[in-house]
Amino acid sequence: MRLILRILGALIATLAVLLVVLFMLPGEKVAGLAADQIEAQTGRKLTFQGKVRFTLWPVLGVKSDGVALSNADWAGPEPMLTAQRLSIGISAGDLLRGKVRVTEVSALLPHLNLSENAQGQGNWVLGGAEGEANPTAVAAENQAAVLPISIEKLTLTGASLRYQPRQGDAVEMSSVDMVLRWPDPSGTVNVDLTARPAGAPVQIQAEVGTFADFLSGAVSSIGASVAAEGGMLRFDGRADLTGAASGRVTAKTTDTAMFLTAFGQSGIALPQGLGQAMMVGADATYTTDGRIALRDVTLDLDGNKLEGAVDVVLSEVPQFTAQLNGGHLQVPGLSAAEASAGADSSASAGWSTEAIDASALALANGTAVLSFKSLTAAGYAFGASKLSLSLDRARAVLKFQPAALFGGQVQGQVVANNRNGFSAGGKLSFNGIRLEKAMAQVAGYDRLNGEALGELEYLASGNSVDALMRSLSGKGWLEVNKGFFTGFDLEQLMRSGQGNGGSTVFERLSASYNIDKGNLHNEDLLVTLKGIRADGSGRIGLGARDLDYRFAPTISGLNGAAGLTIPVAITGPWEDPKIRPDLKNALQPEIDAVEQEAKDRVIEKLSEELETEITPEVDLNEVIRDRIEQEAKDQLLRLLQGN
Template identity: 60%
Template sequence: MKLILRSVMALLIAVVLLVGVLLVLPGEKLAKLAADQIEAQTGRTVTFGGRVGYTLWPTLGVKADRVALSNASWAGPEPMLTAERLTIGIAAADLIAGKVRVTELSAVLPQLNLSTREDGTGNWVLERPTAADVQTTASSPGAFDSLPVSIEALNLTGATLRYAPFGQAPVEMRQVDVALAWPDPTGTVDMDVTLRPAGAPVRVVGEIGTFAAFLAGEVSSIGASITAKDTELRFDGRAELTGAASGRLTGRSTDLGATLAAFGVAPGAELPKVGEWLVGADATYTSDGRLALRDLSLSADENRITGGADITLAGKPTITAQLSAGALDLAPLLPGDKGDLPASAAAGEGDDPVSDGWSRDVIDMGWLAGFDANIALDVQAVDTGSLRLGESKLDFSLDNSRAVLKLLPAALFGGQVQGQVVANNRNGLSVGGKLSFQGVRIEQMLGQTAGYDRLNGEALGELEYLGVGNSLAQIMASLSGKGWLEVGKGFFTGFDLEQLLRSGSGNGGSTVFDQLTGSYTIENGNLLNKDLLLTLKGFRAVGEGRVGLGAQDIDYLFTPSLQRGDGASELSIPVAITGRWSDPKIRPDLKRALQPEIDAVEEQAKERLREKLSEELDTELAPEQDLNEAIRDRIEQEAKEQLLRLLGGN
């Protein structure tokens, strides 16, 4: 908007000077004299590349084709203003009365090249030549210098506006249409501006009070509505020509993606599907690109966030905000799960068995590079469809493509979770976290994060993890970390340990336990555990094995034992759990269960054999002595004795 206003001001100044001279030169053949007069007044050269025509009454009309006004000497060789056709209408009666009232000022395909020098002076400031220069010109200053000038209507069609502030990159707008109505020189101007930053029209309709003072750099009242696609923004407040403004900002959009595209902004990720966006805030914008929003309210359908924010727009955007919200239902706003949870993954599906069940879609986190942020959010509840939070304090920071979400704490999985999770996209995507939790429902935690809900109970513990990859499948297959877990009273579903120990068949049903404890490490997407301890009435179970977080499989061995009153084990039947998470196979390992009895029978048989041999060999055999060697030694001894008798010895 600042560029538009500077452009309009420059055009007004240039055209008024043209009018003042052209009206006193009755004919196309006097166009050169008009150009000389303008150069004498402004130091700028005017050229007419086509016909110059006039009308006299009731409107003095001027039409000139291919008009060009030269630039300031310091601003370069390109003309400051060119137009394929310039049309000017002036009320003849007012002119006779000594007043220049421009009733029409229009330009077709005008091009304005605006710039500033180091001291801030713009090239639209037309400086009168020195006295020495004036004496050498063809004409002296005209008689219209003291006439009051007002312009009632200005129209630009298909304008190209280029603005190059000193030391900054130029800004250019094409296909700009401008219509200004300014009936009172000391009053309000009504404007209707159409911009096309990316081809689609963006329309600005509004009014600026005391427009003359505004052009002179003073603060003026302003009201404007911006319409683009299915979006409308409204601003009412005060502003100045530098771009600084303050007032109330409100807006509504039913297609935010199309609106951003109309402004030439391409979001780094797919925008959520929202039926209606609403925004309201007390806004203050400074000319150095800082935006402060107070009494902020942002709504997406039924979700509403309030608070305040400070945004730096110059360079890389930076957002600092303190926000609060009630219950947020984000599930309809987020993309579908796309198979992220392994509810129906089948073994052997696809070319990469490691990634079966997890989504292999590329995760686009390029948007992390778009801005930096530090946002604090107090929320009553959040439902993402896969995760559900209760009353929580969250702190989100983003610095150079590294995002950190701190839970301070968060009500999650029916308990409290504290710590942080990190997504780092500086050199490829990696995710990690360090969390502690207490009072969480283990079936919710495993069900919502891993799709496994057979273990139920209230847990506390710690988790530290790190994963790398551009898809969820790659991240899960690369996970590393460690942690520990304690669960109070709870139960397993899918098998019954008591029935297994009493009848040898425990598939189906559930196992109720008093306590479960264990620690684990994570390597290459596999959770490894060696110290699981499960206690339940009359039973005790230990476990060890592997849980494939990447492959979504399990290879684990439970060894439950039936306990006697003195605490000694009476019967143990190991249980092997293998296969996919979605359909694990649970089988008692009877060979391992009977191995102690087999070992005992073998030992008893060896003992009886040892006793019999001791009697037959008439010698004491030690338990550790090899029976074969004892027999061999006895045979050798008997052979020696018989040989001595044969030879007549003793």
């Protein structure tokens, strides 16, 4: 809208200059004189590369080929306006009465070269501000020759333009067609404009009230509609020539991607639920320093309704602040497979090694707060939640304040940082969440079921999901009351040694853990079942997606007797772990006890035979050797004594 207003102002100001020249007197000689007058009045040089002549048919008027108007001194050597041909139709009756009423102005292949200087002044401002004009240099007789002029209709065919704002990249357009109707000099202007910024036509219809005042810098009522294949946009409010505006903005699209393509924004594919078709309404205010304030915002994105307020500062990196509230939101276009593109299509293939593109984190800076009653997206089902997203120099922080997720509540934050390579981290606490849902979404593991509370702190870095999972570090703890494992039956395992398949129901589970280089290490797992206590320790490979874990379930003995413990080994990949009893370790304590009992009996018997107390720390061979030596000495002594 700002660009359209400035183009209109520049066109009208320039055409007014040209009309003064063309109607002062006929002929090339007079055209040269008029050009000198215009240069004195505006500081701009007007040149005619062809003849300036009157026409009688089909319209009474004048025609000039090859018209050019020079640029401001600070804007460079290129002309501000060039046109291959300029034709002007006039009212003969009004001309006889000393008034010029232009019935039609037609410009063939005109080109506008618009720009702003560092102070925000446009090169279409003729004279005045820069002191370029020198009206006193015009002779009195020539000043009196200038007739009052109004323009009734303006037609541009095949126009092109280049607009270089004070900040940002230049905007270029070609193949622009425009019809401007201004029947009442003190009234409203109606504009029909067709632009082709990306090839497809974009239709713009605008109405500017009290257009003469608008051109002089006053604020005027503005209404404008922009239509292209796939949607339309409407503005109703007030604006001035600088582009400052306020009013109501409404938009409706049936195909948002196609609508954006018409403006050169191709390749933007929004998931269903995020605005493949949308309706937007807002009270908008725009100021010339690039600030946009949207109030009373209403959004309908494929049936998802939101309302709130948004503030945007247009700069090299846009700044934003948003507060939005929604009802029951659904984004079916974000499937669980797309969002977790974590594991490859083959489960056994492991995590995805495809490079992560996190460049979008640097597109803007700001904070957005979203509250809703429910949200279903990417396999996640949120209840009533409040989420806050902050972007700051390619670092995103998503805060749960709190979030109803996985059947419970999650508080804390997660971070994605792309400032110097990609990394991710977070610190979360959770209460009442369903483990089968949480672990399936986060780690692709769904064999542990139950309602849990706990904490998790983690950090990972790498340019793929595989690299992130293999670099993962952190710590945490969890407690679960009443749940079950799937994939093995611990009671059946204890009875028969065959426990693969089925499930194990437990009354309580608790554990703490540390994570290092993608491996979760736990040494204090405690699971209690009916009549069974199971302790556990080992490694869970989060990066390699494998297990190396030991359970030690103990069946309680009768009447206080010692229970039976049969360790269980769980090893192998997550998708097909091997679960088997460790019978060797299970029987080793009994073997050790029998062996010790046998040793004790032998030692006791030897003590009686050798008449020497033998303790466990004494070397048995040495005792026997000493006994033999003593017996030999005794026998020799008897022999020498004659016994």
